[in-house]
Amino acid sequence: MPFLDRSGPLCALTITAVLLMPAASSSQDSHAIDYLNFANGALPVRVGGMAAELKVEIDKALMAIDGDGGGFVVTPKPGAADTELWFFYRLPAATTFSGFAIPNVGETPSPSQTFFREVEIAGGVEGPDGPFERLATATLTTHAKKGQVTRFPANVAKSVTWVKLTLRGGIHVERDKTFFEFSEIIGEGSQEPVPMLESFTGKWKGRGVLVELKQDGANVSGCYDGTGDLSGTVSGNLLRATGTHRDSGVPSSFVLSVNDEGAVIGVRSTNRAPFKLYTGAADAKLVTECSERATRPPGCGSIVHGIRFDYDSAVIRPDSAPVLDALFAGLKDAPESSITIVGHTSSEGSEAYNRELSQRRAAAVVAALAERGIDERRLSAHGAGESQPIADNGTEAGRSLNRRVEVTCK
Numbered sequence: 070m071p072f073l074d075r076s077g078p079l080c081a082l083t084i085t086a087v088l089l090m091p092a093a094s095s096s097q098d099s100h101a102i103d104y105l106n107f108a109n110g111a112l113p114v115r116v117g118g119m120a121a122e123l124k125v126e127i128d129k130a131l132m133a134i135d136g137d138g139g140g141f142v143v144t145p146k147p148g149a150a151d152t153e154l155w156f157f158y159r160l161p162a163a164t165t166f167s168g169f170a171i172p173n174v175g176e177t178p179s180p181s182q183t184f185f186r187e188v189e190i191a192g193g194v195e196g197p198d199g200p201f202e203r204l205a206t207a208t209l210t211t212h213a214k215k216g217q218v219t220r221f222p223a224n225v226a227k228s229v230t231w232v233k234l235t236l237r238g239g240i241h242v243e244r245d246k247t248f249f250e251f252s253e254i255i256g257e258g259s260q261e262p263v264p265m266l267e268s269f270t271g272k273w274k275g276r277g278v279l280v281e282l283k284q285d286g287a288n289v290s291g292c293y294d295g296t297g298d299l300s301g302t303v304s305g306n307l308l309r310a311t312g313t314h315r316d317s318g319v320p321s322s323f324v325l326s327v328n329d330e331g332a333v334i335g336v337r338s339t340n341r342a343p344f345k346l347y348t349g350a351a352d353a354k355l356v357t358e359c360s361e362r363a364t365r366p367p368g369c370g371s372i373v374h375g376i377r378f379d380y381d382s383a384v385i386r387p388d389s390a391p392v393l394d395a396l397f398a399g400l401k402d403a404p405e406s407s408i409t410i411v412g413h414t415s416s417e418g419s420e421a422y423n424r425e426l427s428q429r430r431a432a433a434v435v436a437a438l439a440e441r442g443i444d445e446r447r448l449s450a451h452g453a454g455e456s457q458p459i460a461d462n463g464t465e466a467g468r469s470l471n472r473r474v475e476v477t478c479k
Contacts, residue, residue: 136465275349
């Protein structure tokens, strides 16, 4: 895991199993991986059911898997007791779910607003058109207090690559025109290794999106907004990148993927503001200020994501090799005599523990670079823990960006 990741219409639904327990800060067990989380590669691809008439768009499907367990209003227009929505997700690799969870089932004190009552998760392997097989169902009741989680097991142990989430009805529908809320769907289980996506070379344009990227192995560089330069690394099907506007110095952070239609989809945070949906269609005719610029490997001064570790360990996972190779390529000929690898974590766990773990993991990166041929006398490690976040720790996208390596040279 990265620095630090400790880690058709519904039929009548019944409760399979419900257990209320305190929620972890990341809306999941401290060690369990949420395979229905965007920051772990799950991509929203479509909305359906009554989505069109209630003006529900793809951003709501993303909010249901963003790692923020707080509630949000799903329906911009009010619905009735029979309201039903479908959210479709593409998983980055074959996944077998053992169970699901929904945190913070809370009711806004208003007769015109309620939390969705019935939940169904179905899985398939062919695409968003199905066929889908029901994996689990639950009927929700309001939690007594914040920080609780409703858990229910998967009834079918089936390997799937597509998920259909259905939300139906409300816990307390008091009026014909009612707004519906939800929080987060969490999916735990096991997943096959995710191959590195090699689709981050291109140009994309959309509402608020103007970006060109060039990929060389795990390394990606590019430009955005006309005056912004970015760089990042690919892990699995996700690019995590940071950028800065040349004129204003305002920073931005990105977690992006490219879907089956060739569109870029993900989230962006500007100047540490909340993440917003970032999506645009491919536009081969687009010309940007970096169209003639070659890719640059990470090196001195770089922020590097995608170096992943075993749970609660400084053992680097094998799928991190492309990122380490790119970092080695950028540092091997650096003229500076001293290179410090600084490890950073997100905010789960205690500050002291995070600092110690980040030190061990930075040392592991130093050892990996020395094995590749950099003189170990030039290398040192420093663990900064959670003290220097570059993104909000309130969502998993932000936490995944805070788990990083920074390279300082002198």
